[in-house]
Amino acid sequence: MTTPDVPPSGFSWVQADRAAALWTVRRKYVPRVASAHGVATQERKGYGTLGVNTCTVYSHAEVQRVAAALESGEVVLDPSWRADTEEGVKGARRDALTTCGCVVLMLAAVIAVAVLSS
Numbered sequence: 001m002t003t004p005d006v007p008p009s010g011f012s013w014v015q016a017d018r019a020a021a022l023w024t025v026r027r028k029y030v031p032r033v034a035s036a037h038g039v040a041t042q043e044r045k046g047y048g049t050l051g052v053n054t055c056t057v058y059s060h061a062e063v064q065r066v067a068a069a070l071e072s073g074e075v076v077l078d079p080s081w082r083a084d085t086e087e088g089v090k091g092a093r094r095d096a097l098t099t100c101g102c103v104v105l106m107l108a109a110v111i112a113v114a115v116l117s118s
Contacts, residue, residue, distance in 0.1 A: 013057035029081040
């Protein structure tokens with residue numbers, strides 16, 4: 001994947017998904033990587049039918065700086081944070097299984113309450 005060195009006009013902030021793709025890290029670790037490497041952030045608010053939604057965006061230039069440092073080996077991240085390592089894949093799988101387990105437990109609780117109340 002190639003990325004432009006200079007962001008397009010009017011495109012100075014990126015969302016966490018884009019930063020994760022540029023850094024090849026798991027989405028949940030983007031705030032930690034950004035904080036550790038001094039990437040500027042900004043809170044954006046969106047208004048919808050369900051109320052206010054707040055989203056953190058990251059400076060595109062600084063995301064590119066960290067991506068270049070990662071690529072050159074100047075910055076090294078914990079392998080479990082990365083999306084392209086065996087540890088990272090195992091961690092993502094564990095997170096997915098944990099989420100599925102929680103959903104199954106919630107459904108079991110709803111069914112148990114329904115059965116016990118009738």
